[in-house]
Amino acid sequence: MSYKDKKVITIGMVSELTGLTERKIRYYEERKLVFPERTPGGTRKYSFLDVERLIDIANKMEDGMQTFEIRKMEQKQLRKKEVRDRMLRGQLNAAFNLRK
Amino acid sequence: MSYKDKKVITIGMVSELTGLTERKIRYYEERKLVFPERTPGGTRKYSFLDVERLIDIANKMEDGMQTFEIRKMEQKQLRKKEVRDRMLRGQLNAAFNLRK
DNA sequence: CGTGTAAGGAATTCTGACACG
DNA sequence: CGTGTAAGGAATTCTGACACG
Secondary structure (H helix, E strand, O other): HHHOOOEOOOOOHHHHHOOHHHHHHHHHHOOOOOOOOOOOOOOOEEHHHHHHHHHHHHHHHHHOHHHHHHHHHHHHHHHHHHHHHHHHHHHHHHHHHHHO | OHHHOOEEOHHHHHHHHOOOOHHHHHHHHHHHOOOOOEOOOOOOOOOHHHHHOOOOHHHHHHHHHHEEEHHHHHHHHHHHHHHHHHHHHHHHHHHHHHHH
């Protein structure tokens, strides 16, 4: 994976990068919206992608959306993406089979 | 700048990513080979570019190079790069002037 | 439900120094 | 010169709980 996906940022930096309090960031994890890794000592580690996701979450919260709605929305988009990927792969396979 | 240049990684993670001890990482800073930023509290923050640079430094150290040699070598490469950039910019300007 | 806060403890990092070679 | 280590302190993070609404 790219640097964007490497979980290397502590919660203090994430707080600075997103403008969110640490309390909020931990709460969104409790609500299954972000999934940091942990050091052996238990310290949370986030990726830049997590930072982007948190900013997106913050915007949706400002719009009055609730955490469970955001979670469902993300799951829905994930499923859409999977469908798209499957179709794309199918077309690529079809094109490939025509060639041989 | 890109994510690669954002100083967000603590020394513990850098140690893990590079395989270097924290002692070595701090020493290479003392010898002016890397330049982390600091939080208000004084904690060092590195970028992925710093991590790459440290891996490069580690390789050169293994080859028996000394810190001051590595520093000079990097300065030399920086100057070369500046010359290249200046030439490139000059050629672009020339091409642009021909057009108008 | 979402978030602030005080509490106590544990993990992380910092500096300056001594040691060895 | 480059690096390990023990020392003491400070900054950072963690969890569980109480509070408010």
